Amino acid sequence: MGLPTKITDLIVKDIRFPTSLEKDGSDAMHKSPDYSLAYVIVKTDSEIEGRGMTFTVGRGTHIVCCAVEAFKKLVVGQKLADIFGNFGQFWQSICSEDQIRWLGPEKGVTHLATAAIVNALWDLWAKMEGKPLWKLLADMEPEKLVSTIDFRYMEDALTKTEAIELLKSRQAGKADREAELKSTGFPAYTTSCGWLDYPDDKIRKLATEAISQGMERFKMKVGGDIEDDIRRAKIFRETIGYDRLWMVDANQKWEVQESIDWMKKLAPYKPLWIEEPTNPDDIMGHAAIAEALNPLGIAVATGEHCQNRVMFKQFLKAKAMQYCQIDACRVGGVNECVAIILMAAKYNIPVCPHAGGVGLCELVQHLSMFDYISVGCSLKNRMLEYADHLHEHMEAPVKIKNGCYVVPTVPGYLVGVKEDAIKQFEYPMGSEWQRMFADGTFEPDV
Numbered sequence: 001m002g003l004p005t006k007i008t009d010l011i012v013k014d015i016r017f018p019t020s021l022e023k024d025g026s027d028a029m030h031k032s033p034d035y036s037l038a039y040v041i042v043k044t045d046s047e048i049e050g051r052g053m054t055f056t057v058g059r060g061t062h063i064v065c066c067a068v069e070a071f072k073k074l075v076v077g078q079k080l081a082d083i084f085g086n087f088g089q090f091w092q093s094i095c096s097e098d099q100i101r102w103l104g105p106e107k108g109v110t111h112l113a114t115a116a117i118v119n120a121l122w123d124l125w126a127k128m129e130g131k132p133l134w135k136l137l138a139d140m141e142p143e144k145l146v147s148t149i150d151f152r153y154m155e156d157a158l159t160k161t162e163a164i165e166l167l168k169s170r171q172a173g174k175a176d177r178e179a180e181l182k183s184t185g186f187p188a189y190t191t192s193c194g195w196l197d198y199p200d201d202k203i204r205k206l207a208t209e210a211i212s213q214g215m216e217r218f219k220m221k222v223g224g225d226i227e228d229d230i231r232r233a234k235i236f237r238e239t240i241g242y243d244r245l246w247m248v249d250a251n252q253k254w255e256v257q258e259s260i261d262w263m264k265k266l267a268p269y270k271p272l273w274i275e276e277p278t279n280p281d282d283i284m285g286h287a288a289i290a291e292a293l294n295p296l297g298i299a300v301a302t303g304e305h306c307q308n309r310v311m312f313k314q315f316l317k318a319k320a321m322q323y324c325q326i327d328a329c330r331v332g333g334v335n336e337c338v339a340i341i342l343m344a345a346k347y348n349i350p351v352c353p354h355a356g357g358v359g360l361c362e363l364v365q366h367l368s369m370f371d372y373i374s375v376g377c378s379l380k381n382r383m384l385e386y387a388d389h390l391h392e393h394m395e396a397p398v399k400i401k402n403g404c405y406v407v408p409t410v411p412g413y414l415v416g417v418k419e420d421a422i423k424q425f426e427y428p429m430g431s432e433w434q435r436m437f438a439d440g441t442f443e444p445d446v
């Protein structure tokens with residue numbers, strides 16, 4: 001198969017899964033999410049194609065797909081040597097195009113769409129190099145890697161020169177860290193036992209099963225009702241004990257003072273962090289919550305709804321996050337994730353990416369492994385979210401062994417969604433959606 005030189009087409013598909021039926025993914029703000037993806041296929045003048053995605057929920061997926069279509073003319077016809085020769089510049093040309101940037105800039109629907117396209121391009125690049133993405137990133141010369149980043153608006157936190165120096169200073173020991181990852185994997189924590197609307201006996205059963213499979217770290221959704229949260233916290237601690245890690249996630253439910261008061265009531269159950277206590281744009285609010293809760297041993301974690309590197313910069317500078325939860329699809333794909341990983345390293349904040357959803361585990365495992373090998377270089381306080389849903393639809397699904405992510409070996413980043421899954425779950429014409437409309441399980445969007 002010859003290597004591609006040029007992008008010939010870009011296709012986007014709206015793929016949705018009916019996860020709301022079992023309350024998988026439920027939290028205090030998203031009671032019935034249908035996990036979905038805007039799936040992008042970048043066609044080339046060879047058989048190799050790039051597949052990327054952004055994670056989203058339900059009806060919103062349609063809007064993201066429209067945004068991807070709007071970017072299409074900026075991508076189709078481009079030469080790959082021009083894109084990968086100066087990826088930072090290409091990234092900027094997408095994010096700053098003057099017909100679209102008014103909708104952002106670099107936030108919301110257009111940035112989710114950017115992520116889907118950019119992730120597909122990295123998938124393509126990794127396939128061209130015959131490497132899984134983590135290895136492509138880890139093997140890249142610091143200067144080359146840094147050339148993929150758009151440093152606008154972050155130079156007051158990290159300059160290009162500092163980024164190169166940081167990467168160079170952490171080259172020693174790379175081979176050992178890669179070997180260690182291959183032998184033990186990257187530590188995972190699970191959210192799949194603790195969705196907000198799971199019944200108590202399901203929590204107990206799933207947590208018990210997870211322990212038997214070697215899982216040592218757990219997260220529970222909170223923020224519906226304090227008495228319910230206390231009851232569920234007790235179930236968790238009775239099941240997992242106090243030697244295993246336990247985190248809680250409020251998905252932006254509370255006011256600032258409410259976050260502090262609520263978490264004081266959960267403090268006896270020793271949560272390691274409270275995730276997204278309040279609005280994801282409220283930097284000073286998060287800083288105030290951290291100041292009040294850190295003395296109780298509770299950290300603040302956030303990032304899955306943090307829009308871009310500029311917001312991360314401020315959270316880091318304001319000591320408003322103790323755990324940095326990048327999301328492979330919320331910000332503008334790999335280029336911006338690498339920028340944030342480098343900034344977090346400078347501010348000594350561990351990166352524990354947001355995963356789960358659909359496809360996020362498959363993507364973000366590469367970023368954590370690259371971080372360990374080339375940037376953070378430590379597993380202290382590092383772990384990667386895992387949720388046990390929908391992996392069967394991926395062409396290269398993640399593997400978990402003894403509570404750790406197994407290092408992926410297939411060339412690419414997302415690699416792809418199975419053809420069968422697309423036939424069944426593309427919205428609205430997929431066979432499963434047509435069946436569920438016919439039997440009244442769901443009503444089609446108008």
Ligand SMILES: C[C@H](O)[C@@H](O)CC(=O)C(=O)O
Pocket residue numbers: 024025026027030033191249251304354355356357385
């Ligand atoms: C709607 C999603 O399931 C959300 O609850 C995921 C999340 O916050 C997490 O995994 O963390």
Ligand SMILES: [Mg+2]
Pocket residue numbers: 249251275276304354
């Ligand atoms: Mg969360």
